[in-house]
Amino acid sequence: MKQYLEIIYTKPEADNLLAEIEELERNLFRLSGRVSFSPLLSQLVQEQGVDLKIKSQVNEFFETLKNELSKLVVLDLTVAIKPSAEFLARTCHWLRAEIDQKAILDIKVDPSIVAGAIISFKGKYRDLSVGKKLEEWFEEKKEEINNKL
Amino acid sequence: MLIDPIFFYIFLITIFFLAAVLVIVVWTQILFFKKFSAVKKENLQLKSSLINEEAEILKNAREKGERIITSALKQAVQIENTAQMNQKEFSELLNKELNQVIKKYSDQLEENSRKALSSYQKSLSGQMEKNIKSSSDSAEDFERALLSSMEAEIEKQKTERLVRLSEQIFGVLQDASKEVLNRSLNLSAHEDLITEALEKAKRNGGL
Numbered sequence: 001m002k003q004y005l006e007i008i009y010t011k012p013e014a015d016n017l018l019a020e021i022e023e024l025e026r027n028l029f030r031l032s033g034r035v036s037f038s039p040l041l042s043q044l045v046q047e048q049g050v051d052l053k054i055k056s057q058v059n060e061f062f063e064t065l066k067n068e069l070s071k072l073v074v075l076d077l078t079v080a081i082k083p084s085a086e087f088l089a090r091t092c093h094w095l096r097a098e099i100d101q102k103a104i105l106d107i108k109v110d111p112s113i114v115a116g117a118i119i120s121f122k123g124k125y126r127d128l129s130v131g132k133k134l135e136e137w138f139e140e141k142k143e144e145i146n147n148k149l
Numbered sequence: 150m151l152i153d154p155i156f157f158y159i160f161l162i163t164i165f166f167l168a169a170v171l172v173i174v175v176w177t178q179i180l181f182f183k184k185f186s187a188v189k190k191e192n193l194q195l196k197s198s199l200i201n202e203e204a205e206i207l208k209n210a211r212e213k214g215e216r217i218i219t220s221a222l223k224q225a226v227q228i229e230n231t232a233q234m235n236q237k238e239f240s241e242l243l244n245k246e247l248n249q250v251i252k253k254y255s256d257q258l259e260e261n262s263r264k265a266l267s268s269y270q271k272s273l274s275g276q277m278e279k280n281i282k283s284s285s286d287s288a289e290d291f292e293r294a295l296l297s298s299m300e301a302e303i304e305k306q307k308t309e310r311l312v313r314l315s316e317q318i319f320g321v322l323q324d325a326s327k328e329v330l331n332r333s334l335n336l337s338a339h340e341d342l343i344t345e346a347l348e349k350a351k352r353n354g355g356l
Contacts, residue, residue: 126346
């Protein structure tokens with residue numbers, strides 16, 4: 001089951017997956033015909049070798065997945081631009097290796113921070129944005145700048 | 150039937166005894182009556198003398214009262230006559246005195262009023278001259294003060310506006326710097342800075 005989480009990097013991915021599982025739990029065995037899964041869930045189903053025709057196996061798979069998803073811890077990351085998927089994957093791997101194996105990212109984009117990031121994780125908050133540094137620098141040099149003006 | 154002589158003696162003794170008691174009672178009554186009659190007589194005599202004395206006193210009092218009333222009436226008539234005369238004299242005298250006082254005070258009042266008016270006129274004309282001079286001085290002072298105040302106000306507003314302008318320029322500069330910096334960074338540089346921030350946070354115990 002550890003493999004499941006390796007391909008989930010962000011909170012929206014985890015939320016979407018949970019919503020999809022809950023929807024499937026309600027309707028999977030009521031609907032006739034072929035049911036389409038999201039690429040993420042399809043990948044998980046394939047990797048875990050779950051037989052979708054066996055109800056008990058599917059239910060167990062969903063329960064385990066939901067349980068694992070509920071254990072994920074979210075790191076709020078405010079950045080100036082929308083990062084690439086590769087960056088998210090790389091960062092999430094780093095995070096899991098260095099900080100917490102259950103960590104996922106919740107990315108918020110705010111151009112006013114200029115660059116860098118504002119990080120909030122398990123109740124700790126750090127503003128390491130360039131915007132903050134710039135403000136501090138301007139505040140420090142305010143008198144000097146005003147004199148030049 | 151024979152009566153025993155003892156009973157006869159007892160009977161005689163009893164009669165004698167009763168007769169003695171009767172004599173004593175009668176004697177006592179007589180004495181009491183005599184005494185009562187004497188007291189009654191004395192009382193009557195006393196009453197009679199008292200009535201006579203009272204009558205005498207009343208008579209004397211009436212006579213004295215009549216004399217007093219007669220005398221008082223005479224005196225009253227006399228006083229009335231004198232009072233009428235005195236009242237007339239007093240009224241005349243009072244009128245005379247009052248007229249004198251009124252005249253004296255009205256003269257004094259007129260004199261004082263004349264003096265006060267004269268003094269006030271002098272004072273007013275002096276004050277007016279002073280006021281005219283003072284007004285002209287005050288106008289100059291006021292003009293100077295107003296000018297000074299206006300200059301101070303202009304200077305204050307100038308400083309305030311300069312400060313405000315500096316703040317605005319400072320803000321614009323800050324925003325422009327952010328904008329320029331933001332645009333000057335490519336995606337890779339941004340991502341590097343994010344990674345750097347995360348690593349720094351980890352190093353500083355922020356994660």
